[in-house]
Amino acid sequence: MLKKVSTSNIAIMLTGESGTGKTFLAREIHRSSRKNEGPFVHVNCAAIPPALIESELFGYAEGAFTGAKKGGKKGYFEMAQNGTIFLDEIAELPMDLQGRLLEVIQEKTFYRVGGNEKIHINCRFITATNRDLKQMIHDRSFREDLYYRINVFPIDLLPLRERIEDIQLLSSVLLPKICKRLEIEPLILSSQAIEKMKQYNWPGNIRELENILEKASVLCDNKIIFPEHLDLPTPPGSSEIADGFYSLKEELEMTEKKIILRALIENNFEKGRTAKSLKIGRTNLFEKIRKYELEEEK
Secondary structure, eight states: OHHHHHHSOOOEEEEOSTTSSHHHHHHHHHHTSTTTTSOEEEEETTTSOTTTHHHHHHOBOTTSSTTOOTTOBOOHHHHTTTSEEEEETGGGSOHHHHHHHHHHHHHSEEEOBTOOSEEEOOOEEEEEESSOHHHHHHTTSSOHHHHHHHOSEEEEOOOGGGOGGGHHHHHHHHHHHHHHHHTOOOOEEOHHHHHHHHTSOOTTHHHHHHHHHHHHHHHOOSSEEOGGGSOOOOOTTOSSOTTSOOOHHHHHHHHHHHHHHHHHHHTTTOHHHHHHHHTSOHHHHHHHHHHHTOOOOO
């Protein structure tokens, strides 16, 4: 369904708690759309001072006010021409500008601040909020007509704690991007690390997940992230004791796992050479690979 929506030009509104991935999804919708060769313009309505938001959105004409640039300035709507404009935190838009936004969405035209030339635009509108717009309509702080214009196809993003099964998929998307940003070799998550992540309730949602993975990528001293690299609270019932240390058995097993993994990587996961370098039998090595789930990812 999302693929069909992405390829249409329908207005989409993304809702959900802070950090649930609204910006990420908006970018993916743009990449899958017919306007993917055009710009993706992300506007955080909450981050623009009220005195500037009109000129930032609509631009301004030369001489519109003291200090205006010669020739005027394009606003975000013009920058999004033939692409997508993503109006994040749409609930923070002042009431007087909500009416102008409604006109832009309906008519696909507007005037720059201080200008008299009608500007035509062709762009896709995606909006997002973590607030209850229906309640805001009831409180008369959000226009009802604008709500129905931007809420043609609503998508509610569940908090991460309600879709724990997505942890592995989300991590597989985020981790390569983190490694590229940090300019380090690609990393993978061990099954034990994934299990530890599934036991956490993620109050900060995907934003927190990305932060945890980024820190783990720095702490990781090999190509695989293990539970000890994750800066997460100890899950209830875990054998990890309160002061942050592991039992002697767990410490020994983690050390053994690291040694075997390092040897496997150095020997390109060739079992015979790895067993020889570790000076253990092949059968013994196979048992430990199964125990620690160190099979090479295909």
